Amino acid sequence: MVKALxxxxxAHATYDSLGFEDRLGLLVDREAAERDAKRLIGRLKFAALRQAACVEDLDLRIPRGIDRAVMAHLVDGAWIGRHENLLITGPTGLGKSWIACALGHKACRDGRRVAYHRVPRLFEALAIARGDGRHARTLKAIERTELLILDDWGLSVLSVPERRDLLEILEDRHGRGSTIVTSQLPVEHWHETIGDPTLADAILDRLVHNAHRLPLAGESMRKRAVTMKPLDLSGRA
Known part of the structure; x- marks a missing residue:
C-alpha cells in the first residue's frame, strides 16, 4: 500500500481528481493483488511442477484424442473440489506430463495446494525418509495436498515397500484430495505393474473407481517437431 501511495x-495529476474513498480503494486493491501474487508464487514453489505449462497454451488442434468438452471440464477444476482423480494414459511423447502440469498450474492459480512427483523419485525419497525418521511426516505432507500429481507411473513393477507406501498415500487421500496419474500403460495393465494381487485391488479401488480418464493417442509430438520441415527464409519456393 505504501508503494501504491x-x-x-x-502521478498526482492522474489521481487528484479522485475522492478519498476511490484512492483508498485503489490502495486496498493493490495490497490484495500483491498478497495474492505472493501466495501464488509460494504455491507454485511448493508444487515444483516439472514443466512451465498453463492450460491457455494447450493446443487442441494436434490430433491426440482430446475431447474439448472433457478438457474444459478438467480445466474448470470442480472435480478437484469433489476429490475425484484423473488418469492420463498414452504412448510417450503425447504431452501427458505437460497436461498434468498445466492442470496443476491452474489449480495453484485457483488457490489449491498442489504437489508434483515423478513416481520413481517419490519412492526413493520415501525410502530415504524411512531411514532418517521423516517417513510419517512426509506422508502427512502428501496427505494435505489438495492435488497430487504422480508422473511416469508404471515404469517398473513395484517393490513391497513401494506398494505399501502407495497404498498408504491413496488411503490417506481417499475422499480428501485428488490425484492425477500419468502412465504409458493402459489402466487395464496397472494391476500387473503393482505386483501383489491383494494390494493391487486395494490400490486401484481407491484410485480408479472415481477417476476421469484421458486416454491420448496419436503420433509423438517430439517426433513431429523433429520431422517438421524447417521454415525456408531464403526466398526460394
Missing amino acids: DEQRQ
Missing part, C-alpha cells in the same frame, strides 16, 4: 503522489 508513492505512485499516486508521483
